Structures are given as structure tokens and as C-alpha cells.
Amino acid sequence: MxxxxxxxxxxxxxxxxxxxxxxxxxxxxxxxxxxPLQDYFEQARPQVHKPASKVIEKFLNWARAESLWVLGFGTGCGSIEIPPLTTPRFDAYRFGVAMRPTPRQSSVFIISGYLSVKTLKRAIRSYEQMQNPKYVIGLGSCTINGGMYWDSYNTINRLDYYMPVDNYVAGCMPRPEAILAAFESLKKRIKEGRADGANKYAEHFDWYKANQKKVIKDWNMPDYNW
Amino acid sequence: MSIIAKLLWVLLGLFIILNWGLLMGALIRKIVARVGKRVGIRWYQPWLSLPMLYSTRSSISHGVMYYLGPVFRLSGGVGIFLFMPLIVGSPYFDNFSFAGDVVVILYFQFFGMLGMALGAGEGGHPYSTIGISRGLAQFTTVEVPLTLAVISLAIQYDTLSIKEIAAAQQGGITNWTLFTNPLATAAALLSMLGIFRHAPFNLVQAPNEIPIGPPTEYHGTYLGVLRTNGAILHVIEAVLFMNLFFGGAGNWIELIIKTFFIYFFTVFIGVVFPRFRIEQSVVWFLKVPLVLGILAILFMAI
Amino acid sequence: MNTTIEETLTSLESRFELKDIKQQRGDLVFVTVKKEQLISLLTHMRDNENFTHFVMLSVVDWIEDGVFQLSYILNNPEKHVDIVFRCMIERENASMESAHHLWKQVATYQRELYEMYGIDFPGSPRVHESFILEGWDDIPPMRREFDTKKYSEDTYFPRPGRESKDPKEHMKNKLYPDADK
Known part of the structure; x- marks a missing residue:
């Protein structure tokens, strides 16, 4: 109360x-x-979308796993580790990883490093605009337990309290090879049908929202903006 | 041939064109990647991306027109396909080609763009209309030299039927319009750069260049429809140029080779040259290609 | 205008009350001045002594003495000389005269200081708007009485199990558990 x-x-x-x-x-x-809150945003809560039948879902999961579209949103110092992935040395395109400019088209959200409260607000909005099969990779120890910013007044400690995380990559910062390995393990997870973060978010929506609102004091947007 | 059999042949042609379009897109992306010393995507990547897009579980809609935008775009692409004779002299793969099909095809090229304009205009992005007007402005100027070249061809061959134009070029490489009417070919090839929208003329669809609306608004199934249409459209536009200027195709192998090289021409230029801004490309299309088109008409008319 | 920094300081001393003059390097001098004289001193330095470039405004929290130390760093772009004016202000209800009319960018520094330390600059443009922190409702976070570790533990769901060990002790206990006996 x-x-x-x-x-x-x-x-x-x-x-x-x-x-x-x-x-x-x-x-x-x-x-x-x-x-404005009604005109610009939609307030409907996220829905749990049941997967298709087993055989079809297996095929679709294979297709989803082999074409991961990554949202180009860099949050912390790890955002500088993402651009090399598209260059000749690491070339993530050959593994079916592509960069997309808009959250609506992306399926993978890489939280690349520490999240300040201000950025968390934007990250949540971007995450909610992504469409249902969506996966989150937490990059660096900052997303796991706060890393070197564990006692900072302005950065969150555990990313999985604010959005469901599929993969963590430990390190400060992980090199691009580690990110490629994270993609591979994410693929494995998707193919096994275990990467169901979007439905988890919809199911435990109230818990996630309470955590987010505890941190973001000036909550001036609807509870769910797509 | 009964209409049912005809439809089946048309669907077979569409299936081949779609798959060749997907494969060609992947090959071209691989070539571009190799230019940048990358390995590039896997050649079967488009077949993986399409199910991924079509199976997105949720999607956002802004209303009926937003929904219909990709549908119009697809019907534009399929519309061009329906009136395009694919194989010269083949009764099975000439689709619904008729006496004035080149005019219909020129119309259909714009139809998809207009559908997208209506759809994206209803989207949630405040800059959609700016992106749309930029795209339409460029495409309008692209159409001008192409139309002039087609008029020149109509004078030359005294017909507006693609089938007859292609048939008239049979019997040796020197009969191609490329050699009999080089000015019209030059004008059309230059405007083709704008139709395929590779660099230097791809600012319209470069998604991270500026928040421009359509390419950033559409997602999931909508984007899947747009990508399907893109695969069809790229091949079928190349088939149009092949029929008009490069002697048509006597069989599927010939079609595949010719369309690949026609499309590769634009990619080659795109890899070499940087982007134009919209006002630059509009002016560019109204300079050399336009003059070439007018000269082509004058030479044929005299 | 071809005066050295020492001559400048001497001429300043005749007009203003300067304390603790400390020449760190040939081109860097620290001077402590009184709070009331600071703005007129800055104006004099800008208009007459050719210190036209305002480098930055920073603050040190001397919680033991109960003061904030404001440091205004000015630069003479012709002679490449920096001069730092320190000014002590009370920590309680800290407030300082605004210098945004001398250099526009000072307003941004003052906005940041208000948010991070709670030092008020009356009249400075947008000084009370939030600058970096959005929706901060505690005491300003850079003041030293603010316990950032406790705040973080209360707010940000710390992951349990974080403990650190002294490497020397840890390895000694692990490898030679009987060494002390």
C-alpha cells in the first residue's frame, strides 16, 4: 500500500x-x-500466443533459429562490440544473423552492457515493440549482476528482472567471438523450443511491470506500448 | 488450351520465377559481400527468412489501408508477371500476354508503389509521408526515360506487344534491340538503375539512412509479402528488359542467364558508386537518360 | 597585454582578495577567492585579462568541513595559460550566484551541479529541469552522505552470492591449510 x-x-x-x-x-x-497516451500508443496487454502443432513448430523454430534478426540498439560499452560482427573479420551474416534498424522487424535484442535507468526505459519500449517470437541476449557481466557498476545508483543489476533473458554472455566486455558463440547457443535453445521469452513476458507481465516501475520513477508511458 | 491448364502453367512459371528470384537475391548479396571481403549469407538464407517472417505470432496493424499496402505491392508484382511473356514462342509460358501488354506493365510498375504509398500513409510513423513522396518523386522520373524508350521501340517495331517485339529480335545477336536501337537501350538501361533501386539510387529504401516509413513500419507477415514480391519483381523486371532489348529467351536456361546478367549490371554499378540524394537522382534521371530517350524517338521517327 | 601570469596575479591582488595562491605549473595557477567577489573577478578576467575561454566548472564535496569547493577553470587562448578559481560555499542549502551571463555553457554545468549535488544557481536557465537522471526522487546522488551501495541494494535487486576474497589469504588457505598450525 x-x-x-x-x-x-x-x-x-x-x-x-x-x-x-x-x-x-x-x-x-x-x-x-x-x-497523447491513447493516440500515440496502444494499451492492450501482451497476449500469450500458443505455438503451432509440434511438427510445424519444429520447422518454424528451425527457420527462426537460422535467421536471427538483431535490433541495432547499443546500450553500454558493448555496443562497440556489435559492429565488428558485420565486418569481414567476424561476418555474422554467414550464420544467418542480420542487423535490422527497427524493433518491429527484429527478433533478437542484444542488451550490450550496463543499462542505466534512463536507457532501461527505452530498452523496455523497444522490447515491447518487437513481435512475438523474440529473444534477448544479455552481454557482459553488467547485465548479469551489475558487473563493475554493481553499487551504482543509476544502473540496474539484474536484467532478468525487467525482461526475460535467453542467453547471458559473461565477460567485461565479451569479444565478438563470444557473441558468435552466444548466437550459436541461442540457436540451439530456439531449436529445442525452450526460447519462449515473449510468452513468458506476457504470462508474468504484472511481475515484470512492478519491477520496472520500481526502478523507473517517472513512468510517463502506457503499461504496454506494443 | 483450356483456362485451367493455362492457369496451372502460369502458376508453374510463377513458382520458378519466385525461386529464381530468391536464389538470385542471395547470389547477388553474396557477390556484394565478396566485394567487401566477407563470406556473405548462405545461398539458401531467403528460404529460411520467409517462413520466419510469415510465422511471426503477433503483428501490429494501423488499419485497413496499412494492411492492404503490401497486398497492393504484391498484386503489382504479380500483375506484371501475368502479362509478361517469359519464353519466346512457347505457348505455355507466354502467360496472358496480349497486344498492348507493354502499356499495362508500365502501369503496373507504378501500381505497387501507389499501393505502398496508401498503406504507409496510414502507418504510425510521422515521417512516412516524407519517405513516400521521396520514393514516388524518384520513381516518377525513372519512368520517364523508360517510357520514352518504349515509345521508340513501338515506332521501331510498329507494335505494343512484348511478344511481338521479342519475336522480332530472333535470328542472331545482331537483331537485338541493343544493336538495332542503341539509343533506346541506353536510355532504358539507365532508368533500369532506378527501377532496381541499388546504389546510387537506393536512398528510398535504405532503412537506416533516415526514418522513412514503409521499410521500417512493415514487419512480420507484411514484410514477408514485401520480400516475396521483391523476389518476383526483380526477376520479372529483368525479364521485361530482356524481352525488349536483349532478344528474349528461347528457354529457361537462357532466361536465367540473361536475367542474372541484366540484374548484375545494376548491382555492379551499385557496388562501385555511392548513393545519390533524392534531389540529385531526380535531376540525374531528367538529364542524360531523358535526352537519350528523346533522341531515340527522333531517330526512329525520322 | 604582454604580461606574465605572475604580473597578472599581482595586479589582481590589488583589486580582489586572493588566498592560497598555488602555482602548479608554469601555465596553471590555483587561487582561492571569496564567494562574493567571484562573479566580478570572472568578469574582470574575461573582459580585461583576456581569459576568454571557460574550460569547466566542477565541484568537490568537503563533507568534513561542511563546504563545497567550486572550481571555475579559465583559459587564456593566446598565452595558453589556465587559471583555476576556487570558491568555498556552505553545504547547507548550497547556493551560488549564476555565471551563465558570462559564458552560455556555464548554464549546462550549473544544471548538472544542481542535479548531482543540489547546488542551486538562482536565475540560471532551466537549472531545475532534470539533466541526466530522469525521475530522481532521492537526495542528489553525488553528495557524499548519499550511500550509493545501500541505494543500489534497496532498488536494483542485487544478485545474491557476490562475495570477494583476498587472493593471498584464499590461495594460502586452499593450498596450505595447515601452514598456520
Whole structure:
């Protein structure tokens, strides 16, 4: 109850006036009701999507595993380890890994290093915009237990409290070879049908949301934005 | 031939074209990768990506037009295919070619773009309309030299049927339009760079260049439809140029070789040259290719 | 204008109250000045002594003495000389006169100092808007009385099992458990 109160106080304190419900008057004198949170975002909760029948799902999982589309979102110092993957030396394309510019088209989200609270907010929004079979790779020890920022006032410690993580890569920072190995183990996981993070997120949605809201004090967006 | 049998042959042709398109896309990407000293994707990667895209469990929709955008684009690609004779003289693979099919095909080229414009205009991205207007502006200027070249061909061969134009070029390499009407060929080949949209003219669809709407909005099944269409469209556009300028194809092997090299021409240029901005490419298409097209008409008309 | 740094300091001493003048290098001098004289001193340095480039504004938290030490670093781009003006202000309800009218970029430093240390600069543009932290509701995190470890443990779900060992002791106990006996 107390934390609930606290949360409400915070929401009042960090209210963004641009997101308030209001009436604007168009150049023609027409009155328009504007509710940015409703107009820009959709508030529906995520759904659990049942997998297809066993044989078909096995084939689809194989296809998904062999074409991993990675969201180009670098969060920490690990983001500098991702670009070499596309260059001649490491060349992740030959393993079916491709970089995509938009969360909607991607299936793999690499959290590349420490996540400050500010970045966590963006990362959650990006994660929720990705479509259902989606996988998360946590890169570096910062995502596992906070790493060298374990006692920092501004970086999270455990990534799996905020979004379901399929693979962790230990190291500070892991080299691109380690990321390639992570892709291989993620492929194995997907093919076995164990990588079901999106459904897990939908099932335990309230728990994840409570954790996220505990950290992000100025929560000025809907609970689920796609 | 009954209409049922005809449809079956058309579907067979579509199947071959689709798979060749996917394979060609992968081969081209591999070649581009080798230019950059990379290994590149596996040759069967497109067949893996398509099921992955089509089997996305959830998807976002912004409304009916957003949904119909990729459908229009696909119908544009399949529409071109339906009116395109594939093999010269073959009764099985001339599809629904008729006397004025080249005009219909020029129309269908724009049809898909317009469908995408309507679809992406309804999308959630605030810059969709900017991306769309950039794409349409470039494609409009691309069409101008191509249309001029086609008019030149119509004067030369006195027909608007692709089948007859291709048939008129049979009997030796010197009968190709490439040698009988080099000006029209040059104009069309230059405009072809814009149709296939490789560099220097791929700013329209470069997804991470600028948030531009369609390529970033569509995902999952929508993107799968767009990719399927892309595979069909690339081959069928190459078949169009093959029929008009390079003597058509007497069999499938010839078609595959010729379309590969026609498409490879644009890729070769794309690997070598950097990108143009939209205003640069619009001006570029209205300079040399346009003049070449007008000269081609004048030479044929005189 | 062809004065050396020593001559500059001498001329300054006649006008302002300078303490603890410490010449670190030939081109770097630290001077402690009074809080009331700082802004006029900065104005004088910019307009008359050709120290036109404002390098940065930083702060040190002397919690034992109950003061913040503000350091204004100025640079003379012609003679390549840096001069650092230190200024002690009270920690309680820390407040300082704003210098954003002298250099525009000072406003950004002051915004950061307000967020990280809670030092107020009345009149500085957007000084109370959040700068790096979004939605911070505790005491400013860089003040030394803020226990960052405790805050992190309370907020960020620490993973259990983190313990560190002294390598020497650990290996000694592991390899030679009987050595002490």
C-alpha cells in the first residue's frame, strides 16, 4: 500500500504536461480532444500466443533459429562490440544473423552492457515493440549482476528482472567471438523450443511491470506500448 | 488450351520465377559481400527468412489501408508477371500476354508503389509521408526515360506487344534491340538503375539512412509479402528488359542467364558508386537518360 | 597585454582578495577567492585579462568541513595559460550566484551541479529541469552522505552470492591449510 502511494506521488511529481489529456483548437476553430497516451500508443496487454502443432513448430523454430534478426540498439560499452560482427573479420551474416534498424522487424535484442535507468526505459519500449517470437541476449557481466557498476545508483543489476533473458554472455566486455558463440547457443535453445521469452513476458507481465516501475520513477508511458 | 491448364502453367512459371528470384537475391548479396571481403549469407538464407517472417505470432496493424499496402505491392508484382511473356514462342509460358501488354506493365510498375504509398500513409510513423513522396518523386522520373524508350521501340517495331517485339529480335545477336536501337537501350538501361533501386539510387529504401516509413513500419507477415514480391519483381523486371532489348529467351536456361546478367549490371554499378540524394537522382534521371530517350524517338521517327 | 601570469596575479591582488595562491605549473595557477567577489573577478578576467575561454566548472564535496569547493577553470587562448578559481560555499542549502551571463555553457554545468549535488544557481536557465537522471526522487546522488551501495541494494535487486576474497589469504588457505598450525 505504501509503495503504491509512493508510486502515485512519483507519477504526480514527474508528470509530463505534454502527455496530459487536453483540448486543442485547430486553425479552423475546431475543438479537438487530444489524449497523447491513447493516440500515440496502444494499451492492450501482451497476449500469450500458443505455438503451432509440434511438427510445424519444429520447422518454424528451425527457420527462426537460422535467421536471427538483431535490433541495432547499443546500450553500454558493448555496443562497440556489435559492429565488428558485420565486418569481414567476424561476418555474422554467414550464420544467418542480420542487423535490422527497427524493433518491429527484429527478433533478437542484444542488451550490450550496463543499462542505466534512463536507457532501461527505452530498452523496455523497444522490447515491447518487437513481435512475438523474440529473444534477448544479455552481454557482459553488467547485465548479469551489475558487473563493475554493481553499487551504482543509476544502473540496474539484474536484467532478468525487467525482461526475460535467453542467453547471458559473461565477460567485461565479451569479444565478438563470444557473441558468435552466444548466437550459436541461442540457436540451439530456439531449436529445442525452450526460447519462449515473449510468452513468458506476457504470462508474468504484472511481475515484470512492478519491477520496472520500481526502478523507473517517472513512468510517463502506457503499461504496454506494443 | 483450356483456362485451367493455362492457369496451372502460369502458376508453374510463377513458382520458378519466385525461386529464381530468391536464389538470385542471395547470389547477388553474396557477390556484394565478396566485394567487401566477407563470406556473405548462405545461398539458401531467403528460404529460411520467409517462413520466419510469415510465422511471426503477433503483428501490429494501423488499419485497413496499412494492411492492404503490401497486398497492393504484391498484386503489382504479380500483375506484371501475368502479362509478361517469359519464353519466346512457347505457348505455355507466354502467360496472358496480349497486344498492348507493354502499356499495362508500365502501369503496373507504378501500381505497387501507389499501393505502398496508401498503406504507409496510414502507418504510425510521422515521417512516412516524407519517405513516400521521396520514393514516388524518384520513381516518377525513372519512368520517364523508360517510357520514352518504349515509345521508340513501338515506332521501331510498329507494335505494343512484348511478344511481338521479342519475336522480332530472333535470328542472331545482331537483331537485338541493343544493336538495332542503341539509343533506346541506353536510355532504358539507365532508368533500369532506378527501377532496381541499388546504389546510387537506393536512398528510398535504405532503412537506416533516415526514418522513412514503409521499410521500417512493415514487419512480420507484411514484410514477408514485401520480400516475396521483391523476389518476383526483380526477376520479372529483368525479364521485361530482356524481352525488349536483349532478344528474349528461347528457354529457361537462357532466361536465367540473361536475367542474372541484366540484374548484375545494376548491382555492379551499385557496388562501385555511392548513393545519390533524392534531389540529385531526380535531376540525374531528367538529364542524360531523358535526352537519350528523346533522341531515340527522333531517330526512329525520322 | 604582454604580461606574465605572475604580473597578472599581482595586479589582481590589488583589486580582489586572493588566498592560497598555488602555482602548479608554469601555465596553471590555483587561487582561492571569496564567494562574493567571484562573479566580478570572472568578469574582470574575461573582459580585461583576456581569459576568454571557460574550460569547466566542477565541484568537490568537503563533507568534513561542511563546504563545497567550486572550481571555475579559465583559459587564456593566446598565452595558453589556465587559471583555476576556487570558491568555498556552505553545504547547507548550497547556493551560488549564476555565471551563465558570462559564458552560455556555464548554464549546462550549473544544471548538472544542481542535479548531482543540489547546488542551486538562482536565475540560471532551466537549472531545475532534470539533466541526466530522469525521475530522481532521492537526495542528489553525488553528495557524499548519499550511500550509493545501500541505494543500489534497496532498488536494483542485487544478485545474491557476490562475495570477494583476498587472493593471498584464499590461495594460502586452499593450498596450505595447515601452514598456520
Amino acid at each position: 505504501e509503495s503504491q502511494n509512493n508510486n502515485n506521488n512519483n507519477q504526480e511529481k514527474f508528470r509530463d504536461p505534454n502527455l496530459d489529456k487536453r483540448t486543442v483548437i485547430s486553425p479552423d476553430g475546431q475543438q479537438i480532444e487530444v489524449d
